[in-house]
Amino acid sequence: MDSSIDQKQRINLLSETLLLRQVIMAMIAVAYVCIFQGYHKRFTVVYQKQSRIEPVNARLEVIGGGISEARHSKDSNPLAENTSKPVHVGETALLFQPIILQEAKRHGVDPALIRAIIMAESGYNPKAISGMGARGLMQLMPKTAESLGVVDSFNPEQNIKAGVKYFKQLLNQFEGDVILALAAYNAGARKVRIHEGVPPIKTTRHFIRKVVKYYQHYIFDPYFTTKHEGSGLGLTTTHSIVKKHDGHITVESKLGEGTTFHIYLPASDKSVPEKEEVRMIAGQGRVLVMDDEASLRKIVGRMLAKLGYESEFAEDGAEGIEMYKAAKKSEKAYDAVILDLTVPSGMGGKEAISKLLEIDPEVKAVVSSGYSNDPVLSNFQEYGFKGMMPKTFELLSLGKVLHEVLQGEKE
Numbered sequence: 001m002d003s004s005i006d007q008k009q010r011i012n013l014l015s016e017t018l019l020l021r022q023v024i025m026a027m028i029a030v031a032y033v034c035i036f037q038g039y040h041k042r043f044t045v046v047y048q049k050q051s052r053i054e055p056v057n058a059r060l061e062v063i064g065g066g067i068s069e070a071r072h073s074k075d076s077n078p079l080a081e082n083t084s085k086p087v088h089v090g091e092t093a094l095l096f097q098p099i100i101l102q103e104a105k106r107h108g109v110d111p112a113l114i115r116a117i118i119m120a121e122s123g124y125n126p127k128a129i130s131g132m133g134a135r136g137l138m139q140l141m142p143k144t145a146e147s148l149g150v151v152d153s154f155n156p157e158q159n160i161k162a163g164v165k166y167f168k169q170l171l172n173q174f175e176g177d178v179i180l181a182l183a184a185y186n187a188g189a190r191k192v193r194i195h196e197g198v199p200p201i202k203t204t205r206h207f208i209r210k211v212v213k214y215y216q217h218y219i220f221d222p223y224f225t226t227k228h229e230g231s232g233l234g235l236t237t238t239h240s241i242v243k244k245h246d247g248h249i250t251v252e253s254k255l256g257e258g259t260t261f262h263i264y265l266p267a268s269d270k271s272v273p274e275k276e277e278v279r280m281i282a283g284q285g286r287v288l289v290m291d292d293e294a295s296l297r298k299i300v301g302r303m304l305a306k307l308g309y310e311s312e313f314a315e316d317g318a319e320g321i322e323m324y325k326a327a328k329k330s331e332k333a334y335d336a337v338i339l340d341l342t343v344p345s346g347m348g349g350k351e352a353i354s355k356l357l358e359i360d361p362e363v364k365a366v367v368s369s370g371y372s373n374d375p376v377l378s379n380f381q382e383y384g385f386k387g388m389m390p391k392t393f394e395l396l397s398l399g400k401v402l403h404e405v406l407q408g409e410k411e
Helices: 007-034 090-095 097-107 111-122 142-147 156-173 178-187 189-195 202-218 234-244 294-307 317-329 349-359 395-407
Strands: 041-048 058-063 248-254 258-266 286-290 310-314 336-340 365-369 387-390
Touching (some): 111 156, 111 178, 111 202, 156 178, 178 202, 234 248, 286 294, 294 395, 317 336, 317 349, 365 395
Parallel strands (some): 041 258, 286 336, 336 365
Antiparallel strands (some): 041 058, 248 258
């Protein structure tokens, strides 16, 4: 390094270097999810020096595993003004998440796509009725509903189960072409076959555009994945990394051409403060972990072992409750339990904690979830939990939370 650079410049350079390192980490997370899973997608990192009139952009763009020229207009800066319009459907939509995840997994369909269809069709109104007579969340026509065994189209569970099954049938019928399947879902498979593509119907084309728009908003949600065995946490992790650095991530997609991700991070001319040393808080005791993701159970088990805890695992709330009962009777009770809030194919943490409190009013339970906007996380004590752990897990945070829960005090 040039000796003419003074100490302040050195510190500023270090600050920018560390930030760019985090940018690359976020890029790796996105690339892992999208490139190595076989998608044709484009990624752009825009590193902006907001302290200057003319931003200095450092860009990295990947297309299907190769590098290409970045295309970004400096006139559009979401750090200055967020122009995107996220989809907010309130707590009502969260009630339907478990059944959506369960049925999407059962039929091998993207849960984000099902959410987008529901949003476009009914706006998450289970009592919605169209002018043509379609009913419920996924707007099933009476004859379609009857053929799928639906007794009550206004019943959310029946409607979603039938709707996902029907959409999967259309995907199979049109050889996995999502756009043709969406067109058939709206206009009927016969019209798609007659026109050998999307019918020239205004409402159908508008419906497809709406679904695609909502779909792009949902891809950062936990458990979004296009792989049947995928975890769906990669883009959620990326989103979390970017937000922690006061940044912004956007997605643009054109059907048949690919998808572009833009990551914006603010740079600072401030000197780097000395980092406070964060120590690992070890402990001891038996911890029961309930989560339906085998890979996550394995990771948490390793973390707990490193922290000094013994661990056992359950795939859903029902199994966890039986294990807790058995351990209590055998005088090898668990010192703490970690409960996943959302389990698509079984009992989740919210129901499990109510039953555990009946068994043991003093149970020390920690709720975990990838849905940061879920009211249970922000008000976990009202539901009987002693602590909260957002996904994805971090070793130091896990140690700190368990220490606080077991000691009953904040550090």
